[in-house]
Amino acid sequence: MSDTRNRALAHLARAGIDADTAEAVWEIDTILLYWRRRVMKREMSQRALSALGIQMELPQLDVLMALTAPGDDDEDEVMVSTVAQRLGVDPSRASRLTADLIRSGHARRAVSQIDARRSIIEVSSKGRAVVEAVRSFRYILLGEYLQGWSAEDLNRFVPLLARFSSWTDTLDHDRSAALQRDIDALRASVREALDTPDA
Numbered sequence: 353m354s355d356t357r358n359r360a361l362a363h364l365a366r367a368g369i370d371a372d373t374a375e376a377v378w379e380i381d382t383i384l385l386y387w388r389r390r391v392m393k394r395e396m397s398q399r400a401l402s403a404l405g406i407q408m409e410l411p412q413l414d415v416l417m418a419l420t421a422p423g424d425d426d427e428d429e430v431m432v433s434t435v436a437q438r439l440g441v442d443p444s445r446a447s448r449l450t451a452d453l454i455r456s457g458h459a460r461r462a463v464s465q466i467d468a469r470r471s472i473i474e475v476s477s478k479g480r481a482v483v484e485a486v487r488s489f490r491y492i493l494l495g496e497y498l499q500g501w502s503a504e505d506l507n508r509f510v511p512l513l514a515r516f517s518s519w520t521d522t523l524d525h526d527r528s529a530a531l532q533r534d535i536d537a538l539r540a541s542v543r544e545a546l547d548t549p550d551a
Contacts, residue, residue: 367534400489406482408458413486414439415449416458419475420483429464429472458482 357378364374394410401408418438419430436446450473453459458479464470475483498506 363534363538367531396490396493397486400486404485404489406485408456408482411449412453412456412458413482415446415453416475416479416483417486419459419473420480429466429470430474431470431472435473453479 360378360381361371361374364377365371369377397410397413400406401410401413415435418435421438432447432450433443435450436443439446441449450459454461454473457476459473459475462472462474464472501509
């Protein structure tokens with residue numbers, strides 16, 4: 353791991369990133385990789401379903417959450433295509449998962465109030481009870497954990513987390529010429545490696 357770390361820090365140094373920032377980049381990336389693994393294993397959702405005695409598969413819970421969560425699309429009415437977009441899955445998979453929820457009584461089809469030709473998906477009272485219980489379970493566990501933090505820590509952490517969570521929004525804007533040169537050099541080196549046959 354130290355070789356990987358040293359190479360990463362060397363790349364950052366060549367890109368003009370100071371040593372303290374480079375160390376922070378390495379630490380943050382390591383933490384995020386660990387966090388992604390845990391998120392992909394769906395630990396919290398599995399714990400919630402198990403602890404609450406809810407007989408439901410995780411993909412169905414995902415659809416319920418997508419049906420009730422505000423999306424970037426600002427749509428009040430949710431269609432299968434909205435579910436697909438919010439979950440990042442293909443429309444046929446979203447359609448199958450939504451149909452499962454309708455059969456189990458957690459959701460229902462309805463007619464759009466905006467366009468009567470359009471079919472929308474609504475969460476039933478049964479589905480809403482599941483969503484509220486799972487969200488409350490998450491809130492309780494997170495609240496219990498954060499309760500041990502000082503008010504000062506919380507007041508610093510929340511705005512910093514919000515600020516950090518938007519860093520990818522700026523990736524394609526205001527990129528300096530020096531940074532673009534470094535990215536172009538990386539692209540050339542990986543292209544060369546991919547085009548070179550293994551010995």
